[in-house]
Amino acid sequence: MAHPLPSAALHPVPAPLRHPPNVTHLISTATALPHLKQIQAQILRNSHHHHNHHLFQLLLYSLPFPSYALSLLSFIPADIPPPCQLPNKILKHLSRSDNPHKALVFFQAMQNKFFPIDRFSFPPLLKAASRALSLSEGKMIHGLAAKLGFETDPFVQTALMGMYAACGLISEARTVFDKMPQRDVVTWNIMIDGYCRSRLFDDVLVLLEEMKSSDIKPDARVFTTILAACSRVGNLDIGRLVQEYISESNVVVDYQLQTALLNMYINFGAMDKAQSFYDELKPKNVVASTAMITGYSKIGNLEAAQLIFDEMVDKDLVCWSAMISCYANSDEPREALEIFGEMQQLGVKPDQVTMLSVISACARLGALDKAEQIHLYVDEKGFGTALPINNALIDMYAKCGSLDRATEVYGRVHRKNVISWTSMINAFATHGDVDNALTHFRQMRVENVEPNWITFVGVLYACSHAGLVEEGEKLFESMVKHYVIAPRLEHYGCMVDLYGRAGRLRDALEIVESMPMAPSIVIWGSLMAACRIHGESELGEFAAKRLLEIDPDHDGALVFLSNIYAKERKWENVGAVRNAMKHKGVSKERGCSMIEMNGDMHTFLTADKSHRRTDEIYAKLGEVVGKLREVGYAPNTNCVLVDLSEDEKKEAILWHSEKLALCYGLISREKQSTIRIIKNLRICEDCHDFMKMASKVLDTEIIIRDRTRFHQCRDGVCSCKDYW
DNA sequence: CTAGGGTTAG
Known part of the structure; x- marks a missing residue:
């Protein structure tokens, strides 16, 4: 029966076995998958009464390899059930892993073998359900806990609250909260966090008042929770109130609370206030500095962002990425790529987020050779299979002028999402391939991918540039009626363009007059351009004047007006426009080609x-x-x-x-x-x-x-x- | 035999 395994030579095991070897010790030293498999074979070979116990121990040490761990379960016979502690440990581990759903799968397998569960099994199970946002499974687990009489266990109750709050069933969470005989500061925080996530800030305030009059005092974490939610949502009033609470109470403001406060200023765009707060911050930390960088990035102050970055002592991947995306989003692609180069030289390894910014920088730069180089790099480092990366690559190649390479990447993406489709449709539209833009739009709907507002900008743009008035009208109507997407400025812009180019200036004007928001430079500009093409001086003059009200230095409008006046021999008007042009400073953006x-x-x-x-x-x-x-x-x-x-x-x-x-x-x-x-x-x-x-x-x-x-x-x- | 809460890049 005991025939040696081929790999036994690598890990010699003494045989014959007069005493069972110390399997427990053997397992605890195993770190690699082959080693674990070898021990498994040995356990199965030497069947004895410790069989199940050892397999469970092995299972515990196999947890870094979740699929293998789950497969081990099938070797464990149901006749000698293990004690609860071991499976509970496994549940706990899986519930914290990257794929919490594995805990639920494991639990299902346990139940099939009639393994016993106790009240200690429930907190990890509920944690897994809440992390997997799996309400249906969460409810099932709740039912089971109630049936087994664990519903009054405070640990189970806390976990239940957390699960319901995470899944958005805030009233259920509250019901559990109200039933709890004793609550501590964490319990309160979970409930408050739930209200924050559901954006019920009135309830947050009420609960905070209740808490203050209870014997539990809010701590720094509770305040951090609320402040973070306020800045996400942009709720300035509540943020101010919480600040008052903080100064009233004697909580120690730790660095995470400092960061949350800082973040609030940043999110409200109060960078001067954020800066003075940041100046007082000692010692500085990466999280706060990174938040400052993104704050400056959002208001376009690159110098200030760079200054913060330069002064940082310990730069981590996140802050490098922030700095790269700062330049990429401010239309400074060369600087973005340069920073990426510096980062690599220092040996900092990029992750997917970094690469998305880098790819987007290259798209803005428009350099095809560079694009291909980055594509190679991305594949080499193993990012090439991720959907967001492929979507970014499609956009990059399209913006670098290679419709072919964009199509190539697109063709290799298996599970395309809205962004993949939209990127490709936009690629066709901007390259003048209207047929393909519209065909892909139809195909997208056949494959049940729901278009979003950006998709419609792409197809409407395609229609207006191809003179497909009827098609464009239909699409606009279906967007509003069928897809219930509220038209944005961009959509109205396409419609004005669509009618204007086709010479239907009255329809174009009607769009401008009926749109619910103020027409932008782009809107007046395309109406004016249409008037120029179709020789409609009167309406064109009107549009140009509206345009100049928004931007008094607009080249195109000034040139257009002076040309009309010259044609109509209104010399005094020509003089006035010329004067306006003399006063005009250097144009804001000089023409530049690369x-x-x-x-x-x-x-x-x-x-x-x-x-x-x-x-x-x-x-x-x-x-x-x-x-x-x-x-x-x-x-x-x-x-x-x-x-x-x-x-x-x-x-x-x-x-x-x-x-x-x-x-x-x-x-x-x-x-x-x-x-x-x-x-x-x-x-x-x-x-x-x-x-x-x-x-x-x-x-x-x-x-x-x-x-x-x-x-x-x-x-x-x-x-x-x-x-x- | 117990656990549960907060901040940064896209």
């Missing part, structure tokens, strides 16, 4: 002469302009500010940053590879014509990402069909 070459991003401003190959670039520009003129190119100065002479205008337009970037690409690229340019503003009409003609004359593909979409120019035609 192109990636051998892994580096090269940036060009309008009329930029700072590049080291400036001479060659301008020579190339002259050459290209010459070739284009031969096929009929003439500079189109419609979009230039009027206070320049006609010659100056022509020159200014030839020196637009995207033309410089194009020429740099032409002189430095290898072979006939595609030229990809990223521009911060909308591309102007002249540059658009220029790129189209250049793609034909120079026989090269040119892809430009402007502020809102892609222009893929090939053989003299652009993917936007001149509709942007």
Whole structure:
């Protein structure tokens, strides 16, 4: 019967066994899965009366390998039930693990074998149910506890409260709370936390008053709980009240309560108050500093965020990630990637959250080579299977101008969620592939994935850019009626655009007048642009004036107005607009184009002469302009500010940053590879014509990402069909 | 043989 196992040579066991070996000791030294399996084989081989006991001990030490632990259960015969302590220990362990549901599975298996349970089994079980947010199982366990007469056990009661509070059944939690004969500070806190989660702040206050008049006094943790909830929800009043309570009572304000207070200021956007509080904080800690960084990040104060970060002594992964996302979200992708590089050099290992920020930074940067490099890295480090990562990759490739690679990643995602679908639909929409955008939208509904408001922005955008008025109207209606999604500014913007481009200006105006919120710059801007295309001076003038009320320096509106006045020979008005333009300062955002070459991003401003190959670039520009003129190119100065002479205008337009970037690409690229340019503003009409003609004359593909979409120019035609 | 509550990145 006792034949040696193949692996016995590695872990020699004395045989023959006159005395049972000290299995207990053997088990307690096992750390690896193969070792445990070997011991299991040995236990099963040497059947004796300690059999079950040993298997349970083995089970206990197998808990780091939950699937194996569960499989062990099938080797345990039901005839000699183990004492309760062992299974209870296992329940406790599993209930705290990453997958608390395993505790419930284990419990089910225990019941099938008729293992005994006692009152000590219930707190871990209820903990598992509350962590798994499994109300139905929680209720079942409650029923069982009642049946076995454990409902009056204070430990079971506390766990029941916690379970109901976590699952949102606050009234059930309260019923248990009221029944409890004795309550301590923790019991009160669980109840208060429950009310906080259900956002019932009035009840929180009532309970806090009750607590103060009881013999239990609130402690720092109770206050932390409430403050954290207030800042999450943005409830300033309650936050103030709690602050008063804290100064009245003599609780010791520990660092976690300090952090909660700090966090409250931050969440209310009171960064000056937060800063003075933070200055007083001694010693500082990572959590508080990280909160400060995100606070400054949210109000766009990058310098202040960087300062906090620089002064931190112990930087952990979380604060590095915060700093990276701070730059990524403030549209400073290069800095974000640089920080990521520094972090790696210091040997700090990124996690999924870090990578999401890094991928999003790369998407904003628009550098395709860099994108592929990051994709490789993500796969190499094992993040490549996570859904959020793949969704971010789809978006990244789309924003870097590679619809193909976006589609490729998308095709490999098995369980697509709304974000996967929406990212892909948006990718098609911004690349001008309306058919695919709409097909995927339909397919998404076939597969029972519910679209959200962002999905609708994507499809409506696609419709407006393809002139599909009826389709767009239908989608808008179904969004409101069928999906019960309240239209946002973005949706109204698409509708104004949809009607405006199609020349249905009265419908466009009707949308503007009927929308429940104040029209933004974008709304007036698209109405104005539609009027320009369709020659509707009167409505256009109206829109431009509204636009200037919001933004008195708006280039487009000033140019548009002066052009209308000039056409109508209203010279005094032209003069007024010109004056307005003279007073206008430097425009808030200068035109800027980037192109990636051998892994580096090269940036060009309008009329930029700072590049080291400036001479060659301008020579190339002259050459290209010459070739284009031969096929009929003439500079189109419609979009230039009027206070320049006609010659100056022509020159200014030839020196637009995207033309410089194009020429740099032409002189430095290898072979006939595609030229990809990223521009911060909308591309102007002249540059658009220029790129189209250049793609034909120079026989090269040119892809430009402007502020809102892609222009893929090939053989003299652009993917936007001149509709942007 | 007991346990249960709070803060940070997306």
